[in-house]
Structure formats: C-alpha cells, structure tokens
Amino acid sequence: QVQLVESGGGLVQAGGSLRLSCAASGSFFSIHAMGWYRQAPGKQRDLVAAITSGGRTNYADSVKGRFTISRDNAKNTVYLHMNSLKPEDTAVYYCNAQFITVQDGISRDLEVWGQGTLVTVPS
DSSP: OOEEEEEOOEEOOTTOOEEEEEEEESSOSEEEEEEEEEEOTTSOOEEEEEEOTTOOEEEOGGGTTTEEEEEETTTTEEEEEEOSOOGGGOEEEEEEEEEEEEETTEEEEEEEEOOOEEEEOOO
C-alpha cells in the first residue's frame, strides 16, 4: 500500500520558519508530481506549491518568495521550506503525490494524500 507520511508542523511565531517533510513509502513504479496543499478552518483546501519529477515548481501567489518546495527523488521525499510565516498561513498542510503503479503489467495512476500536519502562526 502506498502512503505519505508528513512531519514538521507546529507552532511558530510570525516571521519565523518551519520545514515540512513528506516521505512516500510502499510499492510503486515512480512518482510524478508531489505537492503541498493547505486548509484553514472553514475554507477549502488550496494548492500551496507543487513540484514535478523534473524539478518544475508552481506556487500559490500568497506564498511566492516566502516558501520553497523541493524534493529528494532518491528518498521519495518532498519538503516545504516556509519562511516569513504569517498568521494567515495557519492551516492544516497536506502532502499530495501522483504515483505510477504497475500491477499485472498494467500501468495505473494513483493519487495519494497524507494525513495532514497542523501549522499555527499566532497573531
């Protein structure tokens, strides 16, 4: 079974930094895109940042210049480096990955979500 395990959330003062990590495990052929989403109370889940297997990145306008997404393909891990944190960054952050699995000679796409990690930036 393919799964994503996140770590690194917590409470940080405004202006501070955090690094989130998300490691993939299980049986799969490859990972295409990996990304981070966040969901604040009462709001929808939105994309924060994404990165392809080739290193192409995409960021939400609200985090550009403050957050950096990176991945270690050898470790099947994606990171989110968050700097200059603001109270409005408070949310549950979810890792997402697009896997390619192969079973009985058939290739399939598989999307997996992590369990979420809470980031709190008090005002």
